[in-house]
Amino acid sequence: MTSPSTLGRRGDAEVSREAIITAARRAFARQPYAAITLKAIAADAGVSAPLVLKYFGSKEQLFARVARFGDEIDRLLDAPLPDLGRHLLHALLDAHEQRRDPLIRVAFALQHGEHATLLRENFRDQVVARLRSRLTGPDAALRAELVLAHLLGLGVLRKVVHTEAISVAERDRIVDLCAPGLQHLLDGTV
Amino acid sequence: MTSPSTLGRRGDAEVSREAIITAARRAFARQPYAAITLKAIAADAGVSAPLVLKYFGSKEQLFARVARFGDEIDRLLDAPLPDLGRHLLHALLDAHEQRRDPLIRVAFALQHGEHATLLRENFRDQVVARLRSRLTGPDAALRAELVLAHLLGLGVLRKVVHTEAISVAERDRIVDLCAPGLQHLLDGTV
Numbered sequence: 001m002t003s004p005s006t007l008g009r010r011g012d013a014e015v016s017r018e019a020i021i022t023a024a025r026r027a028f029a030r031q032p033y034a035a036i037t038l039k040a041i042a043a044d045a046g047v048s049a050p051l052v053l054k055y056f057g058s059k060e061q062l063f064a065r066v067a068r069f070g071d072e073i074d075r076l077l078d079a080p081l082p083d084l085g086r087h088l089l090h091a092l093l094d095a096h097e098q099r100r101d102p103l104i105r106v107a108f109a110l111q112h113g114e115h116a117t118l119l120r121e122n123f124r125d126q127v128v129a130r131l132r133s134r135l136t137g138p139d140a141a142l143r144a145e146l147v148l149a150h151l152l153g154l155g156v157l158r159k160v161v162h163t164e165a166i167s168v169a170e171r172d173r174i175v176d177l178c179a180p181g182l183q184h185l186l187d188g189t190v
Numbered sequence: 191m192t193s194p195s196t197l198g199r200r201g202d203a204e205v206s207r208e209a210i211i212t213a214a215r216r217a218f219a220r221q222p223y224a225a226i227t228l229k230a231i232a233a234d235a236g237v238s239a240p241l242v243l244k245y246f247g248s249k250e251q252l253f254a255r256v257a258r259f260g261d262e263i264d265r266l267l268d269a270p271l272p273d274l275g276r277h278l279l280h281a282l283l284d285a286h287e288q289r290r291d292p293l294i295r296v297a298f299a300l301q302h303g304e305h306a307t308l309l310r311e312n313f314r315d316q317v318v319a320r321l322r323s324r325l326t327g328p329d330a331a332l333r334a335e336l337v338l339a340h341l342l343g344l345g346v347l348r349k350v351v352h353t354e355a356i357s358v359a360e361r362d363r364i365v366d367l368c369a370p371g372l373q374h375l376l377d378g379t380v
Contacts, residue, residue, distance in 0.1 A: 029300055030222070030300055030301055031222055031301070032220070032221055032222070032225070035222070035225065106346075106351050107297055107346050107350065107351075108300075109350050109351055110219055110220055110298075110350050111220055111221070111298075111301060120351055120352065120353075123351060123353070124353060124354065128353055128354075128355075139355070139359075139363060139367070141354065141355035142355040142356060142359045142363065142364070142367065143367060144355075145347055145353045145354075145355050145356040146344070146356065146364070146367055146368055148343070148347065148353075149340060149343035149344045149346070149347045149356070150339060150340045150343055150371075151343070152343040152346055152347065153338070153339035153340055153341070153342040153343025153344070153346070154336070154339045154343070156296075156297050156339070156342055156343070156346070157335055157338065157339045157342065160297065160299050160300050161296050161297075161299055161310055161313060162310065163310075163313070163314060163318055163335045163338075164314065164318075164331065164335075165318075165329070165331035165332040165334070165335050166332060166335040166336065166339070169329070169332045173329060173332065174332070174336070177329070177332065177333060177336055177375060178336055178371075178375075180371065180374055181340075181368075181370065181371020181372070181374055181375065182371070184370055184371055185367060185368075185371065
């Protein structure tokens, strides 16, 4: 049996872990690997540096956790192929409303030097390969990457560059405009 | 009249300026603004730090030079509207062969903190506004941004993340696959 107090403590731990991951994502998106300290991440997350070590072991292990593309990719791909173009856009824009973008972290590969190899490998294995496995016909891998290129660029303009029209546009308008091109790439019927 | 020796010296100066700009682009793409020194840029360019100061004045002015989107955008947009989808892709892939990408530097806005405002403004004024002015019909600004999102994402996957298929694909294949979606956005006939 789980007592309420145990639940409460587990809840707190979960909140702290999430806060650390969020702070770490922010740090790894903005600074080169070498410039980042666990102390600064702890301060941003409102926890102590020893707690970060307790939960994640080391800066390297925390980076490994943050460099993973996980459940968010399940949600992105959770639609039958004929609807996948629209679904990908809706799921991405949903994620933006929760102040997340499931793809954007790979854009920061350049600033992490040799550590970015992991980021690139994860993107290839956990994102490109999964979308690619859904597609049939010629150039499936290339088509998967071209779809991801559009979604990634959308995230960069919307969440990093904040260009005007894309930031205020109604979601349905973005979906209506982009879905045909994405679906064309997904279907591969050129 | 210009003597051969004057020509020679002007040629050298041009080469040095170009080397400094290339080194500065590399630095501003990989490190946060505060971490960059003119000394390091000079070393990377194979010139002296005083020469960097002589040509560009200060780190701020060098950043301003590097944050500009210039002639490269003229080349990108140099086609009539009905062919612009294909042309944009060809021009971007041409630029990649010269190890340049005319759009990608805006993706590094996040790491330059307050200095990135200039990068974002330039992208808005020198890239988005120029493409937008070529388009007619509803949502022209949004459509321009969505086209640029795709091109930007293409550059990030091809030149930063180096995903496999996109890096080795034949140019014509990329153009054939992406042009219909881009042209659909440029035409605005939804």
